[in-house]
């Protein structure tokens with residue numbers, strides 16, 4: 684089973700809000716592989732260097748190194764990556780299929796169109812190691828659990 688710490692969910696949510704649904708944003712996911720599945724404990728944004736960032740997310744290589752060092756400092760494993768699909772469903776595009784085949788956890792977040800970020804967000808995760816696919820809805824703002 685895929686699980687997230689509240690801090691990781693909040694970091695992903697903050698990054699999603701930063702774009703206001705204008706372009707794809709994303710980053711790396713750090714955590715631990717537990718017996719029952721991956722636990723995402725940290726999400727570090729990595730700049731999008733795609734030619735058309737409204738339709739594609741390509742993590743910037745130079746920005747990737749400091750993000751990986753962040754996970755290292757927290758003694759976390761690189762579990763995979765996340766990115767958004769603004770105004771679209773959280774389903775794999777052609778480049779996403781290639782990314783998923785690289786072996787890491789792939790988390791896609793289908794965001795509402797610009798100006799409708801208060802609506803629920805579709806999160807879909809592909810875990811190639813467990814051959815598992817999970818999807819759920821997240822309703823912003825992400826507030827502290829009671």
Ligand SMILES: [Zn+2]
Pocket residue numbers: 740766767768775776779791
């Ligand atoms: Zn994508």
